[in-house]
Amino acid sequence: MTTTDPTLSPTGPVGDRRSSGAGTGTRGTRIIGIATIVAMGWLVAFGLGFSPEDRDQRESVRLLYVHVPTIWIAYLAFIVTAIASVMYFFGKKKSLGWDRLAGASAEIGTAFVAVTLVIGAMWGRLTWGVFWQWDARLTTTALLFVTYIGYLAVRRLGGTHEQRARRSAVIGMLAVLEIPLVHWSVRLWRSLHQEATVLGTDGDVSMDGLMLFSLFIGVIAFSLLYVWLVMHRTRVMAMEDLLDDRDLDEALAARHAEAEPVVAAGNEEGTA
């Protein structure tokens, strides 16, 4: 039985990397996975151990080594989603691999934004005494989160893979339109707000060398994590799509089987 998606093959998902048995791991993901663990180890070492406490924020600055990378990587993830959406929509071949990349990247990006918001709330509680503030950055991040929740909801509307891909690509491209507008309006809004809160809302900390290095490691560690997650997720999605195709094959076979008794009965009667 052939499938309609040229990027899938019955023996292994995605291109020429062969998976060993039932998992989505390959040599590539193992290498990146190990690199991620090593980088995370360094992050823990530097973030929790070697780097000093901040003059004002003390130990709570350590949360930033996670909080800042996650939001940066989230933005990266959403840019990848946007590019993949464009590549799918305007590509001649309409390769579903782009759609799966867009979806996987958005899922992971959204998860990272959730982490950003939670860690940010913890940091805020420790530093400002409040979990949340309506400053420009936080507000934009919250809206970013909801926007991509909407994107993920659209991905689950059902239909054929091509229908899902086309719908999602359009919504993905619209999200890229929305985000700058949201950014602009929220920045303008909070900059005009005269009653600036007593608590410094900026969140930027002037960091010394070792702290900056820890942040740098954080970015690397989370980037590697992102790549590892995206690789696995796209492969799982490919297998899900393959499963859907196979379900379709089975459904077709079942449907053909419906016809046998009717056709046979038709052949039996009316020979006169």
Added chain:
Amino acid sequence: MSVVELDDAVAVLGQFPALAGATLRVEKGEIVLLRGPNGAGKTTLLRLCAGLLPLVRGTGTVLGLDLATHRESIRRTVGLLGHQNGLYLDLTVAENVRFWGSTVGASVDEMQVAMRRLDVAGRLADVSVNKLSAGQKRRTALACLIARRAQLWLLDEPHAGLDASARDELDDTLTQAAAAGATILVASHELERAGSLATRSVEVVAGRVYDVVPGDPGSGNCEGEA
């Protein structure tokens, strides 16, 4: 060039392969009757030919245009009367016909003629569609369809809900349209009436199309696979 050429076409509703490998060839000027039990895929076949549904597997062309790539162009050339009437319930009959006629550039006269043929001009013209009976709604939908002057007519149970005189009128309209060069696909359970109208019958069973031996349309002879 056939008007409709389907080769092992598969179309799905959600996850269900309503059309499971249909092969069909229809030439210009034919009136083809689609017979078959409920759930066989007749409606899906018509919607596929109208360019509304994507082709999931197989190949197909309608009026020379590829179903995989040129669905928008196909739509302009066909007229579909589906299970629903495609009317705006809060508009009157006349307002509906005027709107639908205008979208295809039909003139006021053409629209009036269409309405008169289906006996929805006159008193009914200014009645809101949601106050009409099912048969009257159907006639209004047919008036809108006639005004389209399509090359391929796709009709899903058009006789349902119509009284005898309206059915006769519909049959006349279809015969005239075919004589004028249109091609017609009709899905119907009214085997006698539609059968006498049709130049050919096919049986749709479990998502596939089978030829029917010409003759008495009620005999149910099925011969192999189309």
Added chain:
Amino acid sequence: MNTLQIARLVAAKDLRIEWNSRVFVNQVLPFAGVTMVIFAFALDADSVLQRVAPGLVWLATLFSLLVLVQRAFAVETADGALDALRVAGVDPRAIYLGKAAALGVQLLVLEAVLLFAAVVLYGQTIPAGGWVLLVTTLISATCGLAAVGTLYGGLAAGFTGRETLLPLLTFPAVAPVLIGATRAVEAALGTAGAVVSDGWPWVGLLAVFAVAFGVGGALAFGPLIDE
């Protein structure tokens, strides 16, 4: 017929449907009015109401937007008319522009009524110098709301769960309009010491938003309503 002519046809059709059925007048306007009243129940102090009145007007508008969009596409799906439009080969951009225009007209009427309600219920006054800003704000905000509403309404139209998908997609997208329109109306009314000149940058934002989503929506509508 070219795209604009068909858009005008579609818009006229939508408005005629509203005229015939009177759903807008009999249900949507009262709904908006009721929300303005229950805001007062929730926000118990007159001073608070006065301060936030512009925001409440736009909140009531947003809630009514959802109702209007649902209605606009309910008439299309009730008897398969949207499918018939697709089969008729009507340019989806024309469908989009026409429906957005009709939606915009209804929104403008709604906003005017809500402003009047704010004057009556929340003790607002409109200073002479604020009228130009006010009207410009209404028009530019309405264009943006109609553009987003029609787009996501079309997407949600065919699916179960559309009642909840629509707000989920629409609200984050129109956040800039809510922010900008409220600030601009505050400037026009002189709320909390704002002056009229404060409002014009916001109108600029609203205009950019309306154009961006108007163009984006017209292009995206076709692929989104297609199967």
